[in-house]
Amino acid sequence: MDTTTHVTTGISLAGLSFLDPTIASHPDLVVGVLLCTVIGSNAPDIDFLFKYKGNETYVQEHRGISHSIPAVLLLSFLLSLLVSLFYGGSFFFTLFLWTLISVIIHVLSDICNIYGTQAFRPFTKKWIALNILPIFDPVVMTLQVIGIVLWINGVQPGYTFSFVFLFILSYISLRFFMAQKVLKAVDAKKNEVYTILPSFSVFSWTVIASCENHYRLGKYKRGKVSWSxxxxxxxxxxxxxxxxxxxxxxxxxxxxxxxxxxxxxKKHDGYEVHWFDLRYQSRIDEPFVAIIQLDHKLNLVKSYVKRGLISIPERV
Structure with a gap:
Protein backbone atom coordinates (compact mmCIF):
# COMPACT_ATOMS: atom_id res chain seq x y z
CA MET A 1 0.00 0.00 0.00
CA ASP A 2 1.05 3.65 -0.22
CA THR A 3 2.66 5.48 2.72
CA THR A 4 -0.48 7.49 3.55
CA THR A 5 -2.52 4.31 3.95
CA HIS A 6 0.16 2.76 6.14
CA VAL A 7 0.09 5.86 8.39
CA THR A 8 -3.70 5.86 8.77
CA THR A 9 -3.59 2.11 9.43
CA GLY A 10 -1.12 2.75 12.24
CA ILE A 11 -3.40 5.37 13.78
CA SER A 12 -6.38 3.04 13.42
CA LEU A 13 -4.51 0.22 15.16
CA ALA A 14 -3.65 2.58 18.02
CA GLY A 15 -7.38 3.21 18.39
CA LEU A 16 -8.14 -0.51 18.23
CA SER A 17 -5.56 -1.13 20.97
CA PHE A 18 -7.97 0.41 23.50
CA LEU A 19 -9.60 -3.03 23.56
CA ASP A 20 -6.42 -4.18 25.33
CA PRO A 21 -7.10 -3.93 29.10
CA THR A 22 -3.50 -2.86 29.79
CA ILE A 23 -3.75 0.10 27.43
CA ALA A 24 -7.29 1.00 28.47
CA SER A 25 -6.19 1.21 32.12
CA HIS A 26 -3.01 3.21 31.42
CA PRO A 27 -3.90 6.35 29.42
CA ASP A 28 -0.25 7.43 29.46
CA LEU A 29 0.50 4.48 27.14
CA VAL A 30 -1.45 6.02 24.25
CA VAL A 31 1.49 8.04 22.91
CA GLY A 32 3.81 5.03 23.11
CA VAL A 33 1.33 2.74 21.36
CA LEU A 34 0.71 5.36 18.70
CA LEU A 35 4.45 5.59 18.04
CA CYS A 36 4.72 1.81 17.82
CA THR A 37 1.75 1.30 15.50
CA VAL A 38 2.41 4.24 13.16
CA ILE A 39 6.14 3.60 12.84
CA GLY A 40 5.53 -0.16 12.80
CA SER A 41 3.01 0.25 9.99
CA ASN A 42 5.78 1.82 7.90
CA ALA A 43 8.83 -0.01 9.25
CA PRO A 44 9.16 -2.65 6.47
CA ASP A 45 9.54 0.18 3.96
CA ILE A 46 12.92 0.96 5.51
CA ASP A 47 14.21 -0.50 2.25
CA PHE A 48 13.63 2.98 0.76
CA LEU A 49 17.25 3.53 1.79
CA PHE A 50 18.23 1.50 -1.28
CA LYS A 51 17.08 4.48 -3.37
CA TYR A 52 20.33 6.17 -2.43
CA LYS A 53 22.13 3.44 -4.36
CA GLY A 54 19.97 4.09 -7.42
CA ASN A 55 16.59 3.08 -8.80
CA GLU A 56 17.91 -0.23 -10.13
CA THR A 57 19.01 -1.34 -6.67
CA TYR A 58 15.75 -0.11 -5.13
CA VAL A 59 13.59 -2.02 -7.63
CA GLN A 60 15.61 -5.18 -6.96
CA GLU A 61 15.42 -4.90 -3.16
CA HIS A 62 11.99 -3.29 -2.56
CA ARG A 63 9.63 -5.52 -0.51
CA GLY A 64 12.28 -8.21 -0.29
CA ILE A 65 14.22 -8.99 2.87
CA SER A 66 12.65 -6.05 4.75
CA HIS A 67 9.24 -7.77 4.45
CA SER A 68 10.50 -11.22 5.45
CA ILE A 69 9.67 -13.18 8.60
CA PRO A 70 12.99 -12.39 10.35
CA ALA A 71 12.64 -8.68 9.50
CA VAL A 72 9.07 -8.55 10.82
CA LEU A 73 10.18 -9.99 14.16
CA LEU A 74 13.37 -7.91 14.39
CA LEU A 75 11.71 -4.60 13.49
CA SER A 76 8.89 -5.24 15.97
CA PHE A 77 11.32 -6.16 18.75
CA LEU A 78 13.65 -3.19 18.25
CA LEU A 79 10.88 -0.60 17.95
CA SER A 80 8.89 -1.83 20.97
CA LEU A 81 12.08 -2.13 23.04
CA LEU A 82 13.06 1.45 22.22
CA VAL A 83 9.62 2.88 23.03
CA SER A 84 9.35 0.84 26.24
CA LEU A 85 12.49 2.59 27.53
CA PHE A 86 10.40 5.77 27.86
CA TYR A 87 8.29 3.84 30.37
CA GLY A 88 11.26 2.56 32.34
CA GLY A 89 11.26 -0.74 30.48
CA SER A 90 7.69 -1.50 31.50
CA PHE A 91 4.90 -2.61 29.13
CA PHE A 92 7.39 -4.11 26.67
CA PHE A 93 5.23 -7.14 25.85
CA THR A 94 2.11 -5.01 25.33
CA LEU A 95 4.00 -2.64 23.04
CA PHE A 96 5.63 -5.56 21.22
CA LEU A 97 2.23 -7.17 20.57
CA TRP A 98 0.76 -4.06 18.93
CA THR A 99 3.96 -3.29 17.05
CA LEU A 100 4.02 -6.82 15.69
CA ILE A 101 0.39 -6.56 14.62
CA SER A 102 1.09 -3.30 12.77
CA VAL A 103 4.15 -4.70 10.95
CA ILE A 104 2.31 -7.89 9.98
CA ILE A 105 -0.65 -5.90 8.63
CA HIS A 106 1.78 -3.83 6.55
CA VAL A 107 3.16 -6.99 4.94
CA LEU A 108 -0.29 -8.55 4.47
CA SER A 109 -1.66 -5.42 2.81
CA ASP A 110 1.34 -5.32 0.46
CA ILE A 111 0.68 -8.95 -0.45
CA CYS A 112 -2.77 -7.85 -1.64
CA ASN A 113 -1.17 -5.52 -4.23
CA ILE A 114 0.28 -6.19 -7.67
CA TYR A 115 3.89 -5.90 -6.53
CA GLY A 116 3.60 -8.40 -3.68
CA THR A 117 6.38 -9.27 -1.24
CA GLN A 118 8.90 -11.98 -0.41
CA ALA A 119 7.07 -12.47 2.86
CA PHE A 120 8.09 -16.09 3.39
CA ARG A 121 11.83 -15.56 3.29
CA PRO A 122 14.07 -17.26 4.39
CA PHE A 123 12.01 -20.36 3.53
CA THR A 124 11.42 -19.22 -0.06
CA LYS A 125 12.25 -16.20 -2.21
CA LYS A 126 9.00 -16.55 -4.15
CA TRP A 127 7.05 -13.32 -4.63
CA ILE A 128 3.54 -13.49 -3.16
CA ALA A 129 0.96 -11.17 -4.75
CA LEU A 130 -2.82 -11.57 -4.61
CA ASN A 131 -3.59 -8.72 -7.06
CA ILE A 132 -6.82 -7.71 -5.31
CA LEU A 133 -6.08 -4.19 -4.00
CA PRO A 134 -4.60 -1.19 -5.80
CA ILE A 135 -1.58 0.51 -4.21
CA PHE A 136 -3.97 3.19 -2.92
CA ASP A 137 -7.52 2.08 -2.19
CA PRO A 138 -10.02 4.90 -1.54
CA VAL A 139 -12.44 2.61 0.32
CA VAL A 140 -9.82 1.45 2.81
CA MET A 141 -8.63 5.02 3.30
CA THR A 142 -12.15 6.44 3.73
CA LEU A 143 -13.13 3.85 6.35
CA GLN A 144 -10.01 4.58 8.38
CA VAL A 145 -10.43 8.36 8.13
CA ILE A 146 -14.04 8.05 9.33
CA GLY A 147 -12.83 6.07 12.35
CA ILE A 148 -10.12 8.61 13.13
CA VAL A 149 -12.59 11.52 12.91
CA LEU A 150 -14.98 9.73 15.27
CA TRP A 151 -12.11 9.10 17.70
CA ILE A 152 -11.11 12.76 17.64
CA ASN A 153 -14.72 13.68 18.42
CA GLY A 154 -14.80 11.51 21.55
CA VAL A 155 -16.25 8.23 20.32
CA GLN A 156 -14.81 5.16 22.06
CA PRO A 157 -11.92 4.11 19.74
CA GLY A 158 -11.71 0.40 20.55
CA TYR A 159 -15.21 -0.49 19.38
CA THR A 160 -15.11 2.09 16.59
CA PHE A 161 -12.06 0.58 14.95
CA SER A 162 -13.37 -2.93 15.54
CA PHE A 163 -16.14 -2.04 13.09
CA VAL A 164 -13.70 -0.21 10.79
CA PHE A 165 -11.42 -3.25 10.45
CA LEU A 166 -14.42 -5.56 10.16
CA PHE A 167 -15.69 -3.49 7.21
CA ILE A 168 -12.21 -3.43 5.66
CA LEU A 169 -11.89 -7.20 5.98
CA SER A 170 -15.32 -7.64 4.42
CA TYR A 171 -14.37 -5.29 1.58
CA ILE A 172 -11.12 -7.17 0.88
CA SER A 173 -13.07 -10.45 0.92
CA LEU A 174 -15.50 -8.96 -1.61
CA ARG A 175 -12.58 -8.02 -3.85
CA PHE A 176 -11.16 -11.52 -3.58
CA PHE A 177 -14.44 -13.15 -4.62
CA MET A 178 -14.90 -10.53 -7.36
CA ALA A 179 -11.46 -11.44 -8.72
CA GLN A 180 -12.57 -15.07 -8.98
CA LYS A 181 -15.69 -13.93 -10.84
CA VAL A 182 -13.57 -11.97 -13.33
CA LEU A 183 -11.44 -15.04 -14.03
CA LYS A 184 -14.60 -17.06 -14.72
CA ALA A 185 -15.81 -14.34 -17.11
CA VAL A 186 -12.67 -14.63 -19.24
CA ASP A 187 -13.26 -16.61 -22.41
CA ALA A 188 -10.34 -18.91 -21.63
CA LYS A 189 -8.36 -20.27 -24.54
CA LYS A 190 -6.02 -23.21 -24.56
CA ASN A 191 -2.38 -22.46 -23.73
CA GLU A 192 -3.18 -19.02 -22.28
CA VAL A 193 -2.48 -17.92 -18.70
CA TYR A 194 -4.59 -15.10 -17.27
CA THR A 195 -3.73 -12.50 -14.63
CA ILE A 196 -6.18 -9.90 -13.36
CA LEU A 197 -5.14 -6.57 -11.90
CA PRO A 198 -7.22 -4.31 -9.62
CA SER A 199 -8.39 -0.74 -10.18
CA PHE A 200 -10.08 1.73 -7.83
CA SER A 201 -13.44 0.14 -8.62
CA VAL A 202 -14.30 -3.35 -7.48
CA PHE A 203 -16.29 -3.70 -10.73
CA SER A 204 -13.41 -2.80 -13.09
CA TRP A 205 -10.28 -4.91 -13.58
CA THR A 206 -7.40 -5.13 -16.03
CA VAL A 207 -6.82 -8.55 -17.60
CA ILE A 208 -3.55 -9.82 -19.09
CA ALA A 209 -3.49 -12.98 -21.19
CA SER A 210 -0.10 -14.58 -21.67
CA CYS A 211 -0.07 -16.53 -24.93
CA GLU A 212 2.71 -18.44 -26.65
CA ASN A 213 4.04 -15.53 -28.73
CA HIS A 214 2.21 -12.46 -27.44
CA TYR A 215 0.29 -10.77 -24.63
CA ARG A 216 -3.30 -9.57 -24.80
CA LEU A 217 -4.40 -6.67 -22.60
CA GLY A 218 -8.04 -6.08 -21.77
CA LYS A 219 -10.54 -4.55 -19.33
CA TYR A 220 -13.30 -6.24 -17.37
CA LYS A 221 -16.48 -4.16 -17.04
CA ARG A 222 -20.16 -5.01 -16.75
CA GLY A 223 -19.58 -8.74 -16.68
CA LYS A 224 -17.38 -9.08 -19.77
CA VAL A 225 -13.81 -8.58 -20.95
CA SER A 226 -12.94 -6.25 -23.82
CA TRP A 227 -9.48 -6.79 -25.33
CA SER A 228 -7.67 -3.62 -26.45
CA LYS A 266 16.46 3.81 -32.49
CA LYS A 267 18.90 6.62 -31.63
CA HIS A 268 21.53 8.44 -33.71
CA ASP A 269 24.31 6.76 -31.70
CA GLY A 270 22.74 3.34 -31.28
CA TYR A 271 19.61 1.93 -29.63
CA GLU A 272 17.58 2.08 -26.48
CA VAL A 273 15.59 -0.93 -25.31
CA HIS A 274 12.74 0.02 -22.97
CA TRP A 275 11.55 -2.81 -20.74
CA PHE A 276 7.98 -2.39 -19.48
CA ASP A 277 6.33 -4.46 -16.78
CA LEU A 278 2.80 -4.75 -18.19
CA ARG A 279 1.30 -5.10 -14.72
CA TYR A 280 1.91 -1.42 -13.97
CA GLN A 281 -0.35 0.77 -16.04
CA SER A 282 -0.97 3.89 -13.95
CA ARG A 283 0.88 6.48 -11.88
CA ILE A 284 -0.55 5.16 -8.63
CA ASP A 285 0.86 1.64 -9.24
CA GLU A 286 4.48 2.83 -9.08
CA PRO A 287 5.27 1.98 -12.71
CA PHE A 288 8.83 1.86 -13.93
CA VAL A 289 10.74 1.18 -17.13
CA ALA A 290 14.25 -0.23 -17.38
CA ILE A 291 16.17 1.51 -20.16
CA ILE A 292 19.18 -0.23 -21.72
CA GLN A 293 21.36 1.91 -24.02
CA LEU A 294 23.40 0.12 -26.72
CA ASP A 295 25.79 1.41 -29.35
CA HIS A 296 25.58 0.46 -33.03
CA LYS A 297 27.66 -2.66 -32.32
CA LEU A 298 25.18 -3.65 -29.59
CA ASN A 299 27.64 -3.07 -26.78
CA LEU A 300 26.16 -1.90 -23.48
CA VAL A 301 26.59 1.86 -22.96
CA LYS A 302 24.37 2.57 -19.97
CA SER A 303 21.35 1.24 -18.09
CA TYR A 304 18.97 2.96 -15.70
CA VAL A 305 15.43 2.85 -14.34
CA LYS A 306 12.89 5.58 -14.99
CA ARG A 307 9.97 5.97 -12.60
CA GLY A 308 6.74 7.89 -13.02
CA LEU A 309 3.83 7.76 -15.45
CA ILE A 310 4.70 5.39 -18.26
CA SER A 311 2.50 4.59 -21.23
CA ILE A 312 2.19 1.00 -22.35
CA PRO A 313 3.30 0.67 -26.00
CA GLU A 314 0.55 0.96 -28.58
CA ARG A 315 -1.15 -1.98 -30.26
CA VAL A 316 1.07 -3.90 -32.64
Missing amino acids: KVLDKNCGDNQIIKAAMKNRFVHQLLQYSPYLHAKIV
Whole structure:
Protein backbone atom coordinates (compact mmCIF):
# COMPACT_ATOMS: atom_id res chain seq x y z
CA MET A 1 0.00 0.00 0.00
CA ASP A 2 1.05 3.65 -0.22
CA THR A 3 2.66 5.48 2.72
CA THR A 4 -0.48 7.49 3.55
CA THR A 5 -2.52 4.31 3.95
CA HIS A 6 0.16 2.76 6.14
CA VAL A 7 0.09 5.86 8.39
CA THR A 8 -3.70 5.86 8.77
CA THR A 9 -3.59 2.11 9.43
CA GLY A 10 -1.12 2.75 12.24
CA ILE A 11 -3.40 5.37 13.78
CA SER A 12 -6.38 3.04 13.42
CA LEU A 13 -4.51 0.22 15.16
CA ALA A 14 -3.65 2.58 18.02
CA GLY A 15 -7.38 3.21 18.39
CA LEU A 16 -8.14 -0.51 18.23
CA SER A 17 -5.56 -1.13 20.97
CA PHE A 18 -7.97 0.41 23.50
CA LEU A 19 -9.60 -3.03 23.56
CA ASP A 20 -6.42 -4.18 25.33
CA PRO A 21 -7.10 -3.93 29.10
CA THR A 22 -3.50 -2.86 29.79
CA ILE A 23 -3.75 0.10 27.43
CA ALA A 24 -7.29 1.00 28.47
CA SER A 25 -6.19 1.21 32.12
CA HIS A 26 -3.01 3.21 31.42
CA PRO A 27 -3.90 6.35 29.42
CA ASP A 28 -0.25 7.43 29.46
CA LEU A 29 0.50 4.48 27.14
CA VAL A 30 -1.45 6.02 24.25
CA VAL A 31 1.49 8.04 22.91
CA GLY A 32 3.81 5.03 23.11
CA VAL A 33 1.33 2.74 21.36
CA LEU A 34 0.71 5.36 18.70
CA LEU A 35 4.45 5.59 18.04
CA CYS A 36 4.72 1.81 17.82
CA THR A 37 1.75 1.30 15.50
CA VAL A 38 2.41 4.24 13.16
CA ILE A 39 6.14 3.60 12.84
CA GLY A 40 5.53 -0.16 12.80
CA SER A 41 3.01 0.25 9.99
CA ASN A 42 5.78 1.82 7.90
CA ALA A 43 8.83 -0.01 9.25
CA PRO A 44 9.16 -2.65 6.47
CA ASP A 45 9.54 0.18 3.96
CA ILE A 46 12.92 0.96 5.51
CA ASP A 47 14.21 -0.50 2.25
CA PHE A 48 13.63 2.98 0.76
CA LEU A 49 17.25 3.53 1.79
CA PHE A 50 18.23 1.50 -1.28
CA LYS A 51 17.08 4.48 -3.37
CA TYR A 52 20.33 6.17 -2.43
CA LYS A 53 22.13 3.44 -4.36
CA GLY A 54 19.97 4.09 -7.42
CA ASN A 55 16.59 3.08 -8.80
CA GLU A 56 17.91 -0.23 -10.13
CA THR A 57 19.01 -1.34 -6.67
CA TYR A 58 15.75 -0.11 -5.13
CA VAL A 59 13.59 -2.02 -7.63
CA GLN A 60 15.61 -5.18 -6.96
CA GLU A 61 15.42 -4.90 -3.16
CA HIS A 62 11.99 -3.29 -2.56
CA ARG A 63 9.63 -5.52 -0.51
CA GLY A 64 12.28 -8.21 -0.29
CA ILE A 65 14.22 -8.99 2.87
CA SER A 66 12.65 -6.05 4.75
CA HIS A 67 9.24 -7.77 4.45
CA SER A 68 10.50 -11.22 5.45
CA ILE A 69 9.67 -13.18 8.60
CA PRO A 70 12.99 -12.39 10.35
CA ALA A 71 12.64 -8.68 9.50
CA VAL A 72 9.07 -8.55 10.82
CA LEU A 73 10.18 -9.99 14.16
CA LEU A 74 13.37 -7.91 14.39
CA LEU A 75 11.71 -4.60 13.49
CA SER A 76 8.89 -5.24 15.97
CA PHE A 77 11.32 -6.16 18.75
CA LEU A 78 13.65 -3.19 18.25
CA LEU A 79 10.88 -0.60 17.95
CA SER A 80 8.89 -1.83 20.97
CA LEU A 81 12.08 -2.13 23.04
CA LEU A 82 13.06 1.45 22.22
CA VAL A 83 9.62 2.88 23.03
CA SER A 84 9.35 0.84 26.24
CA LEU A 85 12.49 2.59 27.53
CA PHE A 86 10.40 5.77 27.86
CA TYR A 87 8.29 3.84 30.37
CA GLY A 88 11.26 2.56 32.34
CA GLY A 89 11.26 -0.74 30.48
CA SER A 90 7.69 -1.50 31.50
CA PHE A 91 4.90 -2.61 29.13
CA PHE A 92 7.39 -4.11 26.67
CA PHE A 93 5.23 -7.14 25.85
CA THR A 94 2.11 -5.01 25.33
CA LEU A 95 4.00 -2.64 23.04
CA PHE A 96 5.63 -5.56 21.22
CA LEU A 97 2.23 -7.17 20.57
CA TRP A 98 0.76 -4.06 18.93
CA THR A 99 3.96 -3.29 17.05
CA LEU A 100 4.02 -6.82 15.69
CA ILE A 101 0.39 -6.56 14.62
CA SER A 102 1.09 -3.30 12.77
CA VAL A 103 4.15 -4.70 10.95
CA ILE A 104 2.31 -7.89 9.98
CA ILE A 105 -0.65 -5.90 8.63
CA HIS A 106 1.78 -3.83 6.55
CA VAL A 107 3.16 -6.99 4.94
CA LEU A 108 -0.29 -8.55 4.47
CA SER A 109 -1.66 -5.42 2.81
CA ASP A 110 1.34 -5.32 0.46
CA ILE A 111 0.68 -8.95 -0.45
CA CYS A 112 -2.77 -7.85 -1.64
CA ASN A 113 -1.17 -5.52 -4.23
CA ILE A 114 0.28 -6.19 -7.67
CA TYR A 115 3.89 -5.90 -6.53
CA GLY A 116 3.60 -8.40 -3.68
CA THR A 117 6.38 -9.27 -1.24
CA GLN A 118 8.90 -11.98 -0.41
CA ALA A 119 7.07 -12.47 2.86
CA PHE A 120 8.09 -16.09 3.39
CA ARG A 121 11.83 -15.56 3.29
CA PRO A 122 14.07 -17.26 4.39
CA PHE A 123 12.01 -20.36 3.53
CA THR A 124 11.42 -19.22 -0.06
CA LYS A 125 12.25 -16.20 -2.21
CA LYS A 126 9.00 -16.55 -4.15
CA TRP A 127 7.05 -13.32 -4.63
CA ILE A 128 3.54 -13.49 -3.16
CA ALA A 129 0.96 -11.17 -4.75
CA LEU A 130 -2.82 -11.57 -4.61
CA ASN A 131 -3.59 -8.72 -7.06
CA ILE A 132 -6.82 -7.71 -5.31
CA LEU A 133 -6.08 -4.19 -4.00
CA PRO A 134 -4.60 -1.19 -5.80
CA ILE A 135 -1.58 0.51 -4.21
CA PHE A 136 -3.97 3.19 -2.92
CA ASP A 137 -7.52 2.08 -2.19
CA PRO A 138 -10.02 4.90 -1.54
CA VAL A 139 -12.44 2.61 0.32
CA VAL A 140 -9.82 1.45 2.81
CA MET A 141 -8.63 5.02 3.30
CA THR A 142 -12.15 6.44 3.73
CA LEU A 143 -13.13 3.85 6.35
CA GLN A 144 -10.01 4.58 8.38
CA VAL A 145 -10.43 8.36 8.13
CA ILE A 146 -14.04 8.05 9.33
CA GLY A 147 -12.83 6.07 12.35
CA ILE A 148 -10.12 8.61 13.13
CA VAL A 149 -12.59 11.52 12.91
CA LEU A 150 -14.98 9.73 15.27
CA TRP A 151 -12.11 9.10 17.70
CA ILE A 152 -11.11 12.76 17.64
CA ASN A 153 -14.72 13.68 18.42
CA GLY A 154 -14.80 11.51 21.55
CA VAL A 155 -16.25 8.23 20.32
CA GLN A 156 -14.81 5.16 22.06
CA PRO A 157 -11.92 4.11 19.74
CA GLY A 158 -11.71 0.40 20.55
CA TYR A 159 -15.21 -0.49 19.38
CA THR A 160 -15.11 2.09 16.59
CA PHE A 161 -12.06 0.58 14.95
CA SER A 162 -13.37 -2.93 15.54
CA PHE A 163 -16.14 -2.04 13.09
CA VAL A 164 -13.70 -0.21 10.79
CA PHE A 165 -11.42 -3.25 10.45
CA LEU A 166 -14.42 -5.56 10.16
CA PHE A 167 -15.69 -3.49 7.21
CA ILE A 168 -12.21 -3.43 5.66
CA LEU A 169 -11.89 -7.20 5.98
CA SER A 170 -15.32 -7.64 4.42
CA TYR A 171 -14.37 -5.29 1.58
CA ILE A 172 -11.12 -7.17 0.88
CA SER A 173 -13.07 -10.45 0.92
CA LEU A 174 -15.50 -8.96 -1.61
CA ARG A 175 -12.58 -8.02 -3.85
CA PHE A 176 -11.16 -11.52 -3.58
CA PHE A 177 -14.44 -13.15 -4.62
CA MET A 178 -14.90 -10.53 -7.36
CA ALA A 179 -11.46 -11.44 -8.72
CA GLN A 180 -12.57 -15.07 -8.98
CA LYS A 181 -15.69 -13.93 -10.84
CA VAL A 182 -13.57 -11.97 -13.33
CA LEU A 183 -11.44 -15.04 -14.03
CA LYS A 184 -14.60 -17.06 -14.72
CA ALA A 185 -15.81 -14.34 -17.11
CA VAL A 186 -12.67 -14.63 -19.24
CA ASP A 187 -13.26 -16.61 -22.41
CA ALA A 188 -10.34 -18.91 -21.63
CA LYS A 189 -8.36 -20.27 -24.54
CA LYS A 190 -6.02 -23.21 -24.56
CA ASN A 191 -2.38 -22.46 -23.73
CA GLU A 192 -3.18 -19.02 -22.28
CA VAL A 193 -2.48 -17.92 -18.70
CA TYR A 194 -4.59 -15.10 -17.27
CA THR A 195 -3.73 -12.50 -14.63
CA ILE A 196 -6.18 -9.90 -13.36
CA LEU A 197 -5.14 -6.57 -11.90
CA PRO A 198 -7.22 -4.31 -9.62
CA SER A 199 -8.39 -0.74 -10.18
CA PHE A 200 -10.08 1.73 -7.83
CA SER A 201 -13.44 0.14 -8.62
CA VAL A 202 -14.30 -3.35 -7.48
CA PHE A 203 -16.29 -3.70 -10.73
CA SER A 204 -13.41 -2.80 -13.09
CA TRP A 205 -10.28 -4.91 -13.58
CA THR A 206 -7.40 -5.13 -16.03
CA VAL A 207 -6.82 -8.55 -17.60
CA ILE A 208 -3.55 -9.82 -19.09
CA ALA A 209 -3.49 -12.98 -21.19
CA SER A 210 -0.10 -14.58 -21.67
CA CYS A 211 -0.07 -16.53 -24.93
CA GLU A 212 2.71 -18.44 -26.65
CA ASN A 213 4.04 -15.53 -28.73
CA HIS A 214 2.21 -12.46 -27.44
CA TYR A 215 0.29 -10.77 -24.63
CA ARG A 216 -3.30 -9.57 -24.80
CA LEU A 217 -4.40 -6.67 -22.60
CA GLY A 218 -8.04 -6.08 -21.77
CA LYS A 219 -10.54 -4.55 -19.33
CA TYR A 220 -13.30 -6.24 -17.37
CA LYS A 221 -16.48 -4.16 -17.04
CA ARG A 222 -20.16 -5.01 -16.75
CA GLY A 223 -19.58 -8.74 -16.68
CA LYS A 224 -17.38 -9.08 -19.77
CA VAL A 225 -13.81 -8.58 -20.95
CA SER A 226 -12.94 -6.25 -23.82
CA TRP A 227 -9.48 -6.79 -25.33
CA SER A 228 -7.67 -3.62 -26.45
CA LYS A 229 -3.96 -4.35 -27.05
CA VAL A 230 -1.81 -7.13 -28.43
CA LEU A 231 1.92 -7.03 -27.71
CA ASP A 232 4.56 -9.40 -29.04
CA LYS A 233 6.61 -11.35 -26.55
CA ASN A 234 10.33 -10.70 -26.58
CA CYS A 235 11.95 -14.11 -26.65
CA GLY A 236 15.43 -12.98 -27.62
CA ASP A 237 15.24 -13.75 -31.36
CA ASN A 238 15.86 -10.08 -32.16
CA GLN A 239 19.61 -9.35 -31.87
CA ILE A 240 19.02 -5.97 -30.20
CA ILE A 241 16.69 -7.50 -27.61
CA LYS A 242 19.13 -10.37 -27.12
CA ALA A 243 21.97 -7.93 -26.43
CA ALA A 244 19.86 -5.99 -23.92
CA MET A 245 18.95 -9.23 -22.12
CA LYS A 246 22.61 -9.68 -21.20
CA ASN A 247 22.25 -6.78 -18.76
CA ARG A 248 22.24 -8.14 -15.19
CA PHE A 249 19.28 -6.01 -14.11
CA VAL A 250 17.13 -7.09 -17.08
CA HIS A 251 18.05 -10.71 -16.38
CA GLN A 252 16.75 -10.29 -12.81
CA LEU A 253 13.57 -8.59 -14.00
CA LEU A 254 12.85 -11.47 -16.37
CA GLN A 255 13.04 -13.86 -13.42
CA TYR A 256 10.85 -11.64 -11.24
CA SER A 257 8.14 -10.61 -13.70
CA PRO A 258 6.30 -12.85 -16.15
CA TYR A 259 4.99 -9.81 -18.04
CA LEU A 260 7.99 -7.90 -19.40
CA HIS A 261 7.72 -6.32 -22.83
CA ALA A 262 10.59 -4.63 -24.68
CA LYS A 263 10.31 -1.71 -27.07
CA ILE A 264 13.25 -0.77 -29.32
CA VAL A 265 13.93 2.96 -29.79
CA LYS A 266 16.46 3.81 -32.49
CA LYS A 267 18.90 6.62 -31.63
CA HIS A 268 21.53 8.44 -33.71
CA ASP A 269 24.31 6.76 -31.70
CA GLY A 270 22.74 3.34 -31.28
CA TYR A 271 19.61 1.93 -29.63
CA GLU A 272 17.58 2.08 -26.48
CA VAL A 273 15.59 -0.93 -25.31
CA HIS A 274 12.74 0.02 -22.97
CA TRP A 275 11.55 -2.81 -20.74
CA PHE A 276 7.98 -2.39 -19.48
CA ASP A 277 6.33 -4.46 -16.78
CA LEU A 278 2.80 -4.75 -18.19
CA ARG A 279 1.30 -5.10 -14.72
CA TYR A 280 1.91 -1.42 -13.97
CA GLN A 281 -0.35 0.77 -16.04
CA SER A 282 -0.97 3.89 -13.95
CA ARG A 283 0.88 6.48 -11.88
CA ILE A 284 -0.55 5.16 -8.63
CA ASP A 285 0.86 1.64 -9.24
CA GLU A 286 4.48 2.83 -9.08
CA PRO A 287 5.27 1.98 -12.71
CA PHE A 288 8.83 1.86 -13.93
CA VAL A 289 10.74 1.18 -17.13
CA ALA A 290 14.25 -0.23 -17.38
CA ILE A 291 16.17 1.51 -20.16
CA ILE A 292 19.18 -0.23 -21.72
CA GLN A 293 21.36 1.91 -24.02
CA LEU A 294 23.40 0.12 -26.72
CA ASP A 295 25.79 1.41 -29.35
CA HIS A 296 25.58 0.46 -33.03
CA LYS A 297 27.66 -2.66 -32.32
CA LEU A 298 25.18 -3.65 -29.59
CA ASN A 299 27.64 -3.07 -26.78
CA LEU A 300 26.16 -1.90 -23.48
CA VAL A 301 26.59 1.86 -22.96
CA LYS A 302 24.37 2.57 -19.97
CA SER A 303 21.35 1.24 -18.09
CA TYR A 304 18.97 2.96 -15.70
CA VAL A 305 15.43 2.85 -14.34
CA LYS A 306 12.89 5.58 -14.99
CA ARG A 307 9.97 5.97 -12.60
CA GLY A 308 6.74 7.89 -13.02
CA LEU A 309 3.83 7.76 -15.45
CA ILE A 310 4.70 5.39 -18.26
CA SER A 311 2.50 4.59 -21.23
CA ILE A 312 2.19 1.00 -22.35
CA PRO A 313 3.30 0.67 -26.00
CA GLU A 314 0.55 0.96 -28.58
CA ARG A 315 -1.15 -1.98 -30.26
CA VAL A 316 1.07 -3.90 -32.64
